[in-house]
Amino acid sequence: MALTWDDLAAASLARQFPSDPAPDLVGRLTETGPIQSQTARSPFLGLAARYPGTTREEVTEAYESGSVVRGSTIRGTVHTATPDQFAALGAATRVGQRTLWMRMLRLEHGTLEELWTATEAFATDWRSTDALEQHLHDWLVAREGRDDVTGQPAGRYLAFGHGGLVRRPVNGDWSGQGAPEYRFLPPATDPTLADAVRLHLRCHGPSSRQDVAWWSGLGLRHVDSVLDQVDGLVRDDGPDGRTYVDLAGAPAPRELAGVRLLPEFDALMCGYDPAGRVRFSEKAHLDRLWSGANGMVLAPLLVDGRITGYWRATGTAKRRPLEVTWFSRTRKPRRTELEAPVSALGAALGITVTDLSVEREVV
Known part of the structure; x- marks a missing residue:
């Protein structure tokens, strides 16, 4: 299956x-x-x-x-x-x-x-x-x-x-x-392309050959050659007709409840070929987050393991407001769910969030 x-x-x-x-x-x-x-x-x-x-x-x-x-x-x-x-x-x-x-x-x-x-x-x-x-x-x-x-x-x-x-x-x-x-920075070892591909699979897999190519910047010919050299890969058919590869002994799948405030260019977006990012979000939502005009990305809002909006902590002051935007037809993040991620953001950046607004955007 x-x-x-x-x-x-x-x-x-x-x-x-x-x-x-x-x-x-x-x-x-x-x-x-x-x-x-x-x-x-x-x-x-x-x-x-x-x-x-x-x-x-x-x-x-x-x-x-x-x-x-x-x-x-x-x-x-x-x-x-x-x-x-x-x-x-x-x-x-x-x-x-x-x-x-x-x-x-x-x-x-x-x-x-x-x-x-x-x-x-x-x-x-x-x-x-x-x-x-x-x-x-x-x-x-x-x-x-x-x-x-x-x-x-x-x-x-x-x-x-x-x-x-x-x-x-x-x-x-x-x-x-x-x-x-x-x-x-002199490398401690002599790294290979296989090391890079294993790194991707260990941290992002399962991945299609297109996912590996997009993340690594390698052409598909190089990716195919390296995948042929890596022993013990697990291969499965995917929902889009592509074959997905993974390392043997990968951790058990998990559900992710709750809310996270992710950074711009987060791995949930940048670890995968654009067509493969729908594992985490709807295409229309991804298009809203990623501007083709300037290549910039809005900081994603993750709710129950799905990217369903974005957030902004405007300004550069140590004390600043936080704006959270959730997309229509997705689950609205509750204010009580935002308390922990807002605290985590404040500790990471060394700032204090002075005000929190939660707004809906039709996409």
Whole structure:
């Protein structure tokens, strides 16, 4: 019998919201996987939604100690991960982004591997974005006799985005959107694409080949090749005609009652191919949350394991109001259910919510 969307959701929720969580923050990030961090507050909120009681100070200390790191990796996005996870993401980044880099740089004499090695050698100490872009300019002029990319937005990304550099905020505020600086993080092991695919399945599965490809930035040909190399995978038919794969011995599916306030770019959205996100929400609701115009995402409201709205804590002050919006024809979150997630949000961001409004939106 084929899996239903509810079956897939329950299996994935068991990984993303473990019923028996690890005792420390690093273990918890290992359980649920890398957190997309285009917005700097997302790791704070994502961990607090899954592990209420997580504090701003706790996450900041993990960053400062290096037990978790942040850097530009798969799909050219920013992720927070453990060092081992970051190394696996880097392996996928170098393959998944290779065609884009080759098209933008049009190298005729040097190779991408030579550029990446030179960048890593330059960034053994912390370097600013400007310094890394100047290094890319100097390398291109020396090796290619030209520079067609620096000084442009794409050039700034190419200066640090190959998956080997971690970043930290210059102003020290890990939850803010301040300017970053970068340093090379040598991997403790030699990661492979199989490591990246296993990471995805362990934290997000069951997944279709399209889910793995979207999350990792790898082409379907690479995904198929890697899946063929991973032993012991479980395969089932899905509700959309796709085959879903998973690691053997996955945790038992679970229902998730109650309310959670998720961050922008949460794994329940970004861990899956767009067509596969309906395991957690209706397509119309997903379209409302994700703006095609600017690529930004409204912070999702999760009710009983379904994404049914969004929330905003407007402003930047330590004391601010919170607006919760639920979509028509979904269950309205009760104010009493919001007390715990609002408290978790406050502890994670170090803010006090002064007023709570709950409104319905017709979608």
